[in-house]
Each structure stands twice: as structure tokens, then as C-alpha cells.
Amino acid sequence: MLSLLIAIPLVGSLLIGLLPPSFTPHRIRLIALAVMALTGLWTLKLTLDFDLDNPGFQWEEYLPWIPQLGLSYSLGMDGLSLPLVGLSAILTPMAIASSRPDMNRPRLYYSMILLVNAAIAGAFLSQNLLLFVLFYELELIPIYLLISIWGGEKRSYAAMKFLIYTAVSGILILAAFLGMAWLSGSGSFDFGAIQTQNLSAISQLVLMVILLIGFGIKIPLVPFHTWLPDAYVESSAPVTILLGGLLAKLGTYGLIRFGLQLFPETWKIIAPNYPLSPSLASCMGL
Numbered sequence: 001m002l003s004l005l006i007a008i009p010l011v012g013s014l015l016i017g018l019l020p021p022s023f024t025p026h027r028i029r030l031i032a033l034a035v036m037a038l039t040g041l042w043t044l045k046l047t048l049d050f051d052l053d054n055p056g057f058q059w060e061e062y063l064p065w066i067p068q069l070g071l072s073y074s075l076g077m078d079g080l081s082l083p084l085v086g087l088s089a090i091l092t093p094m095a096i097a098s099s100r101p102d103m104n105r106p107r108l109y110y111s112m113i114l115l116v117n118a119a120i121a122g123a124f125l126s127q128n129l130l131l132f133v134l135f136y137e138l139e140l141i142p143i144y145l146l147i148s149i150w151g152g153e154k155r156s157y158a159a160m161k162f163l164i165y166t167a168v169s170g171i172l173i174l175a176a177f178l179g180m181a182w183l184s185g186s187g188s189f190d191f192g193a194i195q196t197q198n199l200s201a202i203s204q205l206v207l208m209v210i211l212l213i214g215f216g217i218k219i220p221l222v223p224f225h226t227w228l229p230d231a232y233v234e235s236s237a238p239v240t241i242l243l244g245g246l247l248a249k250l251g252t253y254g255l256i257r258f259g260l261q262l263f264p265e266t267w268k269i270i271a272p273n274y275p276l277s278p279s280l281a282s283c284m285g286l
Contacts, residue, residue, distance in 0.1 A: 001046065001059045001061075002046075002059050002061055002075040002076070002077055002125050003061060003075065004042050005039065005042060005043065005046075005085060005121045005125065006118050006121050006122045006125070007118075008035060008038055008039045008042065008118075009035060009036070009039055009092075009114040009115070009117040009118040009121070010114070010115065010118040012031075012032065012035030012036075012111075012114045013111040013112070013114035013115040013118065014111070015031075016028060016031060016032060016035075016107055016110050016111040016114065017107055017108070017111040019031075019107055021107075023106075023107070024106075025101060025102055025103045025106035026101055028106040028107060028110055029096060029097075029099060029101070029103070029106065029110060031110075032096045032110040032113065032114060033093055033096055033097060035114060036089070036092050036093040036096060036114070036117070037093065039089055039092075039117070040089040040090070040093065043085060043086055043089040044089075046059070046077065046082075046085075047082065047086060050077075050082055052079075055078070055079065056078060057076030057077060057078045057127065058076070058077055058078065059075075059076070059077055060074070060075065060076040060127070061073070061074065061075040061076075062074050062075075065131075069130065069189075070128075070130065070181060070186070070187055070188040070189040070190075071128060071130045071131065071189060072128045072131070072188070072189075072190060073128070073131060074126070074127040074128040074131060074190055074191070075122075075125040075126065075127060076125065076127045077125055080253070080256065080257065081124045081125060081253070084124050084249055084253055085121055085124050085125070087245065087246070087249065088117055088120050088121055088124070088246055091241055091242065091245040091246055092113065092114075092116075092117040092242070092246075094238075094241060095113060095238035095239070095241040095242055096110065096113060096238070098237055098238050098241070099236075099238045103150070104150075105149065108145070108149075109146070109149075109150060112142040112143075112145055112146050113142070113146070113238070113242070115138070115139075115142045116139045116142045116143060116146075116242055116246075118138075119135050119136075119138035119139035119142070120135075120139055120246050120247070120250060122134075122135035122138070123135040123136050123139075123250055123253075123254075124250070124253060127190060127191045127192070128188075128189050128190050128191065129177040129180070129181075129189040129190075129191065129194065129258070130177065130189045131189075132254070132258075133170060133173060133174050133177065136170055136173065136250070136254070137167075137170045139247070139250075140163065140166050140167065140170070143162065143166075143239070143242070143243070143247070144159050144160075144162060144163045145159075146235070146236075146239045146242075147159035147162060147231060147234060147235050147239060148160075150236050150239070151234040151235050151236060151239070152233065152234040152235075152236075153234070154230065154233075154234050155234045155235075157230065157234075158227075158230035158231050158233070158234035158235070159231075159234075161226075161227045161230055161231070162227050162230075162231045164227075165217050165220075165224070165226075165227040166217070166218065166227075168217060169214045169215070169217035169218050169251075170214070171214075172210050172211075172213055172214030172217075173210075173211065173214040173215065173254070173258075175210060176207050176210040176211045176214065176258075177189060177258075179203075179206075179207050179210070180194050180196060180199075180207060180262070181194065183199050183203050183207075184196060184198060184199060194262060196262045196263055197265075201266070204263050204265070204266045205266050205269065207263070208259060208263045208266040208267070208270065209270075211254075211255065211258060211259045211263075212255065212259060212270070214254075215251045215252070215254045215255040215258075215259065216251070216255070217251070218247065218248070218250060218251025218254070219248055219251035219252055219255070220248070220251070231243060232244065
């Protein structure tokens, strides 16, 4: 069920990219909106069927992919990822609808927007750390193209800056995930298989700080925020919607999911004055 949230926009992106040149920008935009309408309806169905009394993951999907590397196709949705998937289903069609009717290179433009939606949905639903990194990096190139081709006067500079910062973010996050699996002796990168509680306090702190910097670049937190003004100013309005409404949320989501949930005791050291409310802790399964 959850795979459809990824497959629908992904297939739509491929189909739009293969449309003949005779299709007008207006018709292509209507097709992109139809793809997102279908995605939105499926998201609505999952939302209505979501069991609010169940704090765990629902509609879990699991398929071994590369077991030698601990990589599996593992998806799940809980109270943390549900509203973010819904937000993606709302903001993406808004970005499409607000795009110029006479958009140049419309097939590439709308296929990249749908690809961003598929990648972000995959990241929000991933329950394997390596799978999360794959989806996390998948949105990098589409956003780079959306800024560098359809951006403002300094679009090339802004796009390259975004590319470098986000690439560094992904490298740090991957390094932290590899460190978790290696230090804990886990042969799998599945979220439920990572046992960080057995690590030493120093190891947990180091890994947590690496995650904080990696996801802090994406959020972005000061002083890792300098890519943001250039990217936001030089991007078109629809791309800015995706940057501010979805990509920034992906950084915060990752910090809560993999930072707070995997290192709850270390989080208390970093942020001792900000205890979680019982309702929020229950929502995140803590």
C-alpha cells in the first residue's frame, strides 16, 4: 500500500519525460496535476484508515534487497510520518499549479517535480537506514536542475551551493549510519535492528553530533544555513514551495526519527532543558 505513494509520482515522472514534443506545456501540467490528484486520493485513504490508537508502524512492507549490505526495501508509516506525507501530497500540486503556463522545457520540469515528490515520500516512509539515504539523495539532482534551469540570475551559483551542502549532509548522515551498524555489531540497517543503547556514551554522543550536523544542514540550522538565502532567492516560486515546505521538513524529520529516537539519552545531554511532552513522546513511540 505504501509503495503506491512512491510508485504513482515516480511512474508519472517517467511518463511525462517520455511524452512527445507535440504536447503543450498546459497539457503536460494537467497530466502532472492528475498524477498528484491520484497520489493525494491514495494519501487521503491511508489517512482515513490510519489507526490513531496504534503508536507503532502501520502497513509495513518488507522485501530483502541486498542482504549482504544490510539493505532492504522496508517501509512503514506512523504518527510522525503520516502528516508529513500528507503535507507532501498537498504542497506538490500547489507547486505544479503555481508554475507558469508557458514553462519552457515542460516535460523535464514537471517530471523533476514529481520525482522530488516520490523521493521525499520514500524518505518519510523508509524503515531501513540505507534506503533512507538513497531516497534522501534522490531528490538532490531534481532540485539542482529545478534551480539551475528555471531559477533567477544567479541560479547556477545557488544550485551548485545547494548541491555541495546537501551532498555533504548526505555523506555525514551515511557515515553516522555506518558507524551505528559497525559499533553495534548489527548485520542489518533496518530501523528496528539498530541497537544504539549498548554503545558507550562517547560513541552515542559522537554519532548524535554527526547526525545533528548532517540534518542541521538540511533544516537548516545556524551556522549551516548559508545555502538557504541563495537557493530561496534564486529559485522560482514553485520550487521555493518545495524547498521550504518539504525539504526543510525532511531534515527535521530525520533528526527526530534517527537522532531523538535512536539516541534518547544522548538527546537529553544535548538539549537538557527541552523535555518531550507525554503526547509527543507517545506519538514517536518513546
